[in-house]
Amino acid sequence: MRVSCIAFTERGYALAERTARALSDCAQTGEDDPGWDVSVSRGFGEGKADLRAWTALAWEASDALLFVGAAGIAVRAIAPHVASKANDPAVVAIDEAGRFAVPLLSGHLGGANELAQTVARAAGAIPVITTATDVRGVWAVDTWARCAGLVVSNPEAIKRVSARLLSGGRVALYSDMPISGQPPEGVDIASHRARADIVVSPFAGANGGASFRAAETTGEVVPAGETGKPAGVRAQAPAPEPLRLVVPCIVAGIGCRRGACAEAIGEAFLLACGQAGISPSAVREAATIDVKAHEEGLLAFCRARNIPLATYSAEELSQVEGSVSPSDFVRATVGVDNVCERAALADGGKLIFPKLAHGGVTVAFSKVTIELSFKER
Numbered sequence: 001m002r003v004s005c006i007a008f009t010e011r012g013y014a015l016a017e018r019t020a021r022a023l024s025d026c027a028q029t030g031e032d033d034p035g036w037d038v039s040v041s042r043g044f045g046e047g048k049a050d051l052r053a054w055t056a057l058a059w060e061a062s063d064a065l066l067f068v069g070a071a072g073i074a075v076r077a078i079a080p081h082v083a084s085k086a087n088d089p090a091v092v093a094i095d096e097a098g099r100f101a102v103p104l105l106s107g108h109l110g111g112a113n114e115l116a117q118t119v120a121r122a123a124g125a126i127p128v129i130t131t132a133t134d135v136r137g138v139w140a141v142d143t144w145a146r147c148a149g150l151v152v153s154n155p156e157a158i159k160r161v162s163a164r165l166l167s168g169g170r171v172a173l174y175s176d177m178p179i180s181g182q183p184p185e186g187v188d189i190a191s192h193r194a195r196a197d198i199v200v201s202p203f204a205g206a207n208g209g210a211s212f213r214a215a216e217t218t219g220e221v222v223p224a225g226e227t228g229k230p231a232g233v234r235a236q237a238p239a240p241e242p243l244r245l246v247v248p249c250i251v252a253g254i255g256c257r258r259g260a261c262a263e264a265i266g267e268a269f270l271l272a273c274g275q276a277g278i279s280p281s282a283v284r285e286a287a288t289i290d291v292k293a294h295e296e297g298l299l300a301f302c303r304a305r306n307i308p309l310a311t312y313s314a315e316e317l318s319q320v321e322g323s324v325s326p327s328d329f330v331r332a333t334v335g336v337d338n339v340c341e342r343a344a345l346a347d348g349g350k351l352i353f354p355k356l357a358h359g360g361v362t363v364a365f366s367k368v369t370i371e372l373s374f375k376e377r
Contacts, residue, residue: 001035001111004058006051007068008043012096015123016040016068019094022122043069051077064090064115071102078105085109085142086155092116098123107131108142109152138165139184141198145245148372150200151281153244161197161243175200177247181374193242200245202282202367204273248284249370250352251310253344254298255288255330255362262300268361269301276353276365284368285310287343289317289334310347317342325355340364 005020007013020038041049055077058065067074071093078091082105090112091105101120103112113129120127133140142158145151152158161171165186172188174196183189190196252272256265273280286302290311302309314335322345326337336342340355340362349366356363 001037001063001115002061003036003038003064003066003115004041004054004062005038005066005068006041006043006049006054006058007096008073009069009096010044012068013040013042013044015094015096015098016066019066019068019119019122023118038066055081059089062089064092064111066115066119067091067093068096069093070095071104074104084155085158086152090115092119094119094123094125098125100128101125102128103130107134108140108158109146109155111146113143132166133162136166138162139187141243141245144184144374148245149248150372151246151248151279153204153246153279153281154241157241157243160240164197171197173198173200174242175247175372176202177249177370177372179372179374183374196242198243198245200247200372202247202249202279203277204279246279246281247370247372248282249368250278250282250284251344251347251349251366251368252283252286252307253288253340253342253346253362253364253366254286254292255339255343256292256295256298257360258295259297260295260360261297262304264359265297265301265361266304268356268358268363271358272353272356272363272365275356278353278365280305283307283365285347287312287346289314289336289339289343291334292339310343312343312346317346320345322351 005016007016017040020040023036023038041054043049043051059081065078074091074093082088085106086109088106088110090103090110092101092103092112092115094101101116101123103116105112107113108131113131113134116129117127119125129135131140141161142152164171170186170188172190172195174190174193177200193199193201252269254265270280283305285308287310288298290313292298293311299309317336317339320342324338324341330339331337341351341364344364344366345351347368349368351364352367353365
């Protein structure tokens with residue numbers, strides 16, 4: 001986790017440096033998050049950082065912002081940047097005496113609650129957690145999603161799930177992937193996605209195309225004429241969409257002509273996603289033949305989507321098992337009869353979408369099995 005820290009007094013700066021060293025020690029010993037990368041800046045004295053500029057840069061470049069000083073300073077600094085719980089970084093404030101660590105933003109999805117607890121342990125402070133699910137000991141679906149590496153497709157649905165659990169109700173969860181461990185209190189495993197409140201899947205529209213759930217309706221009284229029914233008759237309204245959690249379990253095998261640009265590759269990729277019904281955020285990596293390892297368009301595409309590129313030799317691809325669409329032209333060009341399907345299968349997944357050719361680019365998808373767990377880290 002990349003943490004940008006700023007302090008506003010000498011005492012606060014000393015605390016920030018001690019905390020940064022403690023987090024670094026955690027990384028070296030494997031405790032807590034093993035990837036701490038903490039930078040500390042001065043917000044006071046000679047050569048102090050401009051707070052507005054520092055916040056803008058840290059907001060874009062960091063996973064979390066840590067303010068050592070008054071919470072009000074942090075609130076005013078971040079206010080122009082706050083946009084969405086799905087994208088905002090974690091923000092934590094700790095007083096200069098090291099007494100209280102307070103998560104201010106993105107407590108669950110951004111990890112601010114966990115960061116506050118880790119910082120509190122490092123500084124000898126008390127973490128001040130205020131999110132309802134945490135203080136009530138209720139399962140927080142967004143925290144689970146983040147720890148499991150899932151992508152929240154519709155974060156506005158988190159509130160509905162949490163509200164039901166907080167009120168003592170139950171929610172149904174459907175998953176395309178196996179989940180080990182005992183389901184949390186209030187969570188039932190659904191056998192079909194159409195009846196689920198939470199759907200864990202790599203597929204877009206993970207409610208299976210059902211906008212209505214038979215088990216759940218609302219009973220609003222509507223005026224005459226709006227539904228064609230007499231006044232006072234209760235009409236069934238569509239149940240809300242389930243919370244969709246996207247599993248990054250898809251490998252995109254990609255072939256392309258020499259010099260193909262990132263835009264052309266992206267267009268073919270999105271076309272394939274649409275036809276396969278796959279959420280683009282479900283793609284965990286791209287794969288291709290090694291002679292394409294330095295294709296700038298392909299590399300730029302991977303950078304834009306923040307996915308790694310795996311490459312395989314023609315010999316390795318030729319040994320991949322599975323039914324593929326052979327091409328004499330491709331064999332004569334790169335030494336193997338198919339690139340995109342074989343590359344998609346090379347990591348051991350199951351081919352779920354065969355070759356699509358578009359604009360000099362070929363795309364195929366395989367799905368690998370990822371076992372999730374209800375157990376906390």
